[in-house]
Amino acid sequence: MVMTIGTLGKATGTKAETIRYYEKIGLLPPPGRSGGNYRSYGEAELGRLSFIRRARQLGFSLDQVRALLELSEDRGRDCATVDALARGHLAEVERKIADLTALQRELAAMIASCHGGTVGSCRIIEALGPC
Amino acid sequence: MVMTIGTLGKATGTKAETIRYYEKIGLLPPPGRSGGNYRSYGEAELGRLSFIRRARQLGFSLDQVRALLELSEDRGRDCATVDALARGHLAEVERKIADLTALQRELAAMIASCHGGTVGSCRIIEALGPC
DNA sequence: GCTTGACCCTCTAGTTGCTACAGGGTGCAT
DNA sequence: ATGCACCCTGTAGCAACTAGAGGGTCAAGC
Structure with missing residues (x-):
């Protein structure tokens, strides 16, 4: 073929x-x-x-x-090297998931705190501004 | 300053x-x-x-x-645009988390199926090979 | 006053994993 | 013979930086 x-x-x-x-x-x-x-x-x-x-x-x-x-x-x-490679990758994926989950929580909290109005009083912009 | x-x-x-x-x-x-x-x-x-x-x-x-x-x-x-931007980003993050979680499950299953031995009989390599 | 070292400058090219042209050639059907 | 889909090479672009070359500047110590 x-x-x-x-x-x-x-x-x-x-x-x-x-x-x-x-x-x-x-x-x-x-x-x-x-x-x-x-x-x-x-x-x-x-x-x-x-x-x-x-x-x-x-x-x-x-x-x-x-x-x-x-x-x-x-x-x-011996397939131990293959195994190690896959496990390393899995660990990386799990770290990314953890990072993104933390991000998600922060974003969701930020969004929840915004109750409309003008940019001047917007909690989202405020959250990004100077601490 | x-x-x-x-x-x-x-x-x-x-x-x-x-x-x-x-x-x-x-x-x-x-x-x-x-x-x-x-x-x-x-x-x-x-x-x-x-x-x-x-x-x-x-x-x-x-x-x-x-x-x-x-x-x-x-x-x-009006801060609606800001809100929409943030919500859009949150949705994107959530999609990424879902994708990675699916990946994680697949990887974990693949790794669990490998019980050592040689590459010739390695389930990880097999899982990647031709269906 | 001269050197040393830490900092600064510009500009270019590299990273990852493709994707999208530009400017052609090939192969088959009508 | 001509149109169309496919193939070829080579180069440049995307995100978001990072690293390096090859220099200039500034404050401190001798």
Whole structure:
């Protein structure tokens, strides 16, 4: 099964530009070319790109994806490194959730304190102003 | 009270580079200069920069901060616009929290399914692989 | 009065992860 | 043969800074 970049893109929910970008930064190997100099992809590339996209959806950075790809190629290796990478990412996500939740509370309190009127007496602006 | 950029930075928890950046994008007006061509700031700038930093800490974008600053200058105006801006931002934060929470659940499940061993049998790698 | 060190200046380029052109070539159907 | 959808390369842009090069300024200490 041979695909053009557009077909591969549709199969993985990725824009052609993004695929070319992944190639440029070395996340995808340079594929073969057709007579008209079109990139041509097969099953292997489909699998690799799916992996990348899935990991991205889970919020892994491109650097983390790169590491995961490398680790996944070495099937005999202990998977503790993979585990650590995923746990590190989870911790990061949890920290972000905590930060945003604190933010949410502050914003909600600020908004609740505003009872209309003019900017001059607005509690939201006041809350942002000099302490 | 006259300050150099470094002093203003310390007072507001902002790096000098960031202050110059804010000036470049028009968030802070160009300040006066000392004999040696140093930027010199007073109370007004301290207030404005504090406002900016506080809003940034609450996750408002620079464009939103710009709008808030403009609104705050017109004390007689109805504060409904301010309120709407803040509510919009809160909604955005809440959406992000929901997204991250979904992510967190997926990551945690993935990690829980991994019971050690080699990469070849690693459930994390498997979960990322082709469906 | 001269040096040392901390500070300041401008300007440019890098970060992350794409996205959007501009200015072309290819391939297939009509 | 001509239109249209697709492909190619290369560059520039987004947010919100951050870091560095290559200089100038100022106060203190000797």
